[in-house]
Amino acid sequence: MTERSEAQDALNAQFRAFLETHAFPMEREFLSRPFRELVPQLAELRAKVKEAKLWAPHLPKALGGLGLSLPEFAEVSAVLGESPIGHYLLNCNAPDIGNQELLHAHGTEAQRSQWFIPLARGEIRSCFAMTEPEFAGSNPVWMDTQAVRDGDDYVITGHKWFTSSAEGAAFAIVMAVTDPMAAPHKRASQIIVPMDAKGVVFVRNIPVMGEGGSDYASHAELRFESVRVPVTNRIGDEGAGFALAQERLGPGRIHHCMRWLGICERAFRLMVQRAATRELSPGEPLGRQQGVQHWIAECRAEMDAARLLVLDVAHRIEREGSHATRDGISMIKFHVAGVLQRVLDRAIQVHGALGMTDDTPLAYWYRHERGARIYDGPDEVHKSAVARRILAAAGMDVGRKTEDGRKRR
Numbered sequence: 001m002t003e004r005s006e007a008q009d010a011l012n013a014q015f016r017a018f019l020e021t022h023a024f025p026m027e028r029e030f031l032s033r034p035f036r037e038l039v040p041q042l043a044e045l046r047a048k049v050k051e052a053k054l055w056a057p058h059l060p061k062a063l064g065g066l067g068l069s070l071p072e073f074a075e076v077s078a079v080l081g082e083s084p085i086g087h088y089l090l091n092c093n094a095p096d097i098g099n100q101e102l103l104h105a106h107g108t109e110a111q112r113s114q115w116f117i118p119l120a121r122g123e124i125r126s127c128f129a130m131t132e133p134e135f136a137g138s139n140p141v142w143m144d145t146q147a148v149r150d151g152d153d154y155v156i157t158g159h160k161w162f163t164s165s166a167e168g169a170a171f172a173i174v175m176a177v178t179d180p181m182a183a184p185h186k187r188a189s190q191i192i193v194p195m196d197a198k199g200v201v202f203v204r205n206i207p208v209m210g211e212g213g214s215d216y217a218s219h220a221e222l223r224f225e226s227v228r229v230p231v232t233n234r235i236g237d238e239g240a241g242f243a244l245a246q247e248r249l250g251p252g253r254i255h256h257c258m259r260w261l262g263i264c265e266r267a268f269r270l271m272v273q274r275a276a277t278r279e280l281s282p283g284e285p286l287g288r289q290q291g292v293q294h295w296i297a298e299c300r301a302e303m304d305a306a307r308l309l310v311l312d313v314a315h316r317i318e319r320e321g322s323h324a325t326r327d328g329i330s331m332i333k334f335h336v337a338g339v340l341q342r343v344l345d346r347a348i349q350v351h352g353a354l355g356m357t358d359d360t361p362l363a364y365w366y367r368h369e370r371g372a373r374i375y376d377g378p379d380e381v382h383k384s385a386v387a388r389r390i391l392a393a394a395g396m397d398v399g400r401k402t403e404d405g406r407k408r409r
């Protein structure tokens with residue numbers, strides 16, 4: 001079921017109107033100043049979002065959200081993706097949205113009142129620290145960070161990087177090994193670590209494609225030097241870290257893919273507008289060139305097909321759960337990331353030198369969304385996962401996993 005209802009169209013129109021009035025006019029500033037300087041202005045806009053009753057569309061109404069289903073939120077996410085600050089303004093930005101969903105589903109009462117409720121209200125931010133510089137992030141069960149039990153505490157020691165939005169976050173959810181002798185998928189747990197805990201060392205924000213980053217718009221390198229937190233900070237059972245991460249990633253990939261399709265829509269609009277108005281000579285618009293016409297047609301077809309695929313997977317997650325839909329989740333992850341790269345590349349090409357500037361959001365997205373083919377599992381991992389299951393179903397021996405979780409050749 002991928003037809004949009006009238007109610008969904010009306011909701012999308014409300015979000016679009018909010019972006020047009022409040023977010024698009026702020027983009028020049030967003031593209032030219034460090035994020036941390038814009039935080040007070042953005043806080044005012046977030047207050048307006050609450051007044052307009054558009055806050056946290058993914059959260060239940062009882063928690064101050066709109067109570068949308070996954071497919072309904074997916075549609076909204078595509079609208080919000082059209083602005084680089086859309087999701088942030090509505091408090092449904094990664095990594096907070098994933099942490100909210102995790103704590104909502106698996107947090108204890110104490111964790112919910114201390115961390116989840118302020119996060120849902122937008123009073124604090126959070127981050128998710130899993131990837132380590134010394135270990136291949138594409139093998140999620142292989143890591144070095146340890147959480148050693150000492151009485152009623154864990155003592156956490158490790159090195160993480162690409163912890164998005166760590167600067168200014170109130171807490172991190174840290175993936176750490178709690179039982180090195182357990183089976184690979186049961187070794188690690190997810191533990192809440194306040195960012196002001198003794199031993200949390202903020203090493204730096206890692207520059208990405210030439211941008212240093214700040215506050216929410218940043219990716220940090222962190223060290224955990226004998227950080228002591230109570231065992232009650234663990235989310236779920238000991239050893240459930242990997243399973244919880246998998247659960248988080250199903251809906252998370254729908255959020256990302258629809259946000260990417262929102263970026264595509266905006267880039268496409270800009271490309272079409274430029275092709276229709278930029279004259280190569282008097283009375284000869286760029287859009288008369290056959291090559292440009294083909295790009296426009298290819299983009300439209302790729303975006304529409306991708307949208308249908310993502311919405312179909314969103315409906316299947318709702319009906320059958322993330323595990324049963326894992327092939328679909330993998331397919332949208334690499335497929336839509338590819339569509340995004342092609343649409344942005346063509347849009348920049350049509351803009352010529354203007355496409356390289358920050359006078360449009362195209363260059364910003366081109367820099368930051370190159371990562372779409374890497375984060376949440378690189379393309380190759382998802383392609384192999386899908387192909388291995390198809391080949392296994394055809395009777396081929398696809399090999400066993402080694403002790404550390406990697407595939408044997």
Ligand SMILES: Cc1cc2nc3c(=O)[nH]c(=O)nc-3n(C[C@H](O)[C@H](O)[C@H](O)COP(=O)(O)OP(=O)(O)OC[C@H]3O[C@@H](n4cnc5c(N)ncnc54)[C@H](O)[C@@H]3O)c2cc1C
Binds near residue numbers: 136137162165377
């Ligand atoms: C913008 C951005 C934001 C991020 N945010 C976070 C965050 O908030 N928290 C967090 O914990 N992490 C985050 N990450 C890290 C991200 O999850 C990892 O980069 C990712 O899991 C890949 O791990 P890696 O970088 O160690 O690459 P590696 O595992 O070293 O892989 C390198 C390359 O090897 C290839 N490759 C890997 N496995 C296979 C395979 N099986 N078959 C074929 N080829 C393969 C792929 O091309 C891959 O890109 C972020 C990354 C980026 C770029």
